[in-house]
Amino acid sequence: MTTYTLPSTVHSDIEIRKSRFLGIVMPVESRDAAMHQLQALREQHPGAAHVCWALLAGGQSGMSDDGEPSGTAGRPILEVLRHHELDGVLGAVVRYYGGIKLGAGGLVRAYTDAIALALKDAVRIERIARSDLIVALEYADEARVRRWIEQMHYELAEACHGEAVRLVVRLPSDRLADARDELLTLTDGRALLR
Template identity: 35%
Template sequence: MERRLIPARETRSELRVLNSRFVASLAPTFSVEEARAFVARIRAEFPDASHHVPVYLIGHGRSVIAHCHDDGEPAGTAGRPALAVLQGSGLGDVTVVVTRYFGGTRLGTGGLVRAYGDAVRSVLEVTPRAMRVATHTLRLTLPYPLYERAQRLIKRHHGQVLDADFAAAVTLTARFVADDVPAFEAALQQLTCGQTTATVIATDPAAIVPLDE
């Protein structure tokens, strides 16, 4: 099953090149409409900037929609180099806007290409990643003596405990990436000698699961 890498949250970075200020703002966006709305928000936040160069990738793999625009910079010096860096990041469903405040010194074609590419690299460096994958939420009931071992088992299979109910027995609700469920279920059967089974109570075909930062 495909695991798609996306930004975990919005991020921002800034660099200066020969007195010009480049502010790179990044956000997860899951449609062209969301990407355009983010670009509009950044334009409104920095209304006095010289340029707002937008780039985005919506989707993943062969179905990706890629977009870039030079926003008044010389053709090919801003949008294309920024997009090339973004495409090399492995991320999808992502939009970056590089906002430039002109500092009075012209950077030339090569300088602009480097500056816009470096601006995107800088914001990617501070962006935590997440996966967009199918997940299953499982519920299982087991005796108290197995509670701590079950918690460790869930963690070992990259699960997340969402709820624990302590009654006559312990009932745990946990979320797993769908691909990890078969191995967890087999390990659970071994732990409980076949006495406990996990029931799928919910499925999310496109859940956002943060990776360790």
């Protein structure tokens, strides 16, 4: 299944019956990064009644109603993120309470709308799973392999020089098997791959 992420944070700001809902959707790499961003949001909005959120980040998901009635905030945010096929994102809504109760249905609509509005014109980019391929090779093969890395638009994540050259190549996971074959061909079978 293809998933998408965002290149940058998107926002919305809506008012519903005197309550203000600030929708924020931002790219994050992990649950830890998301928790750090939530803490920053709480510090930026000390007067907010609630900071509700949902997270989808490479199998690390979660959500919180942050004091709102159960199922009225975190779940609706999560459903909007899933509807947009997002991963590697944190969706949060900061609510400033306006004194008028909205009821469960009103809250679900408000939290859904705040995130959906933030994502309305958002640019999505395809999220590609990446793997690291560790290559040990002779010095004589290094220049040829480095050229291949550039031509294939892979990332050289690390290079160590000792008795042999050790390269860590970051590439799309679905290219791993082909890359192994290409490297063995390129080095006449001399490369050691992990």
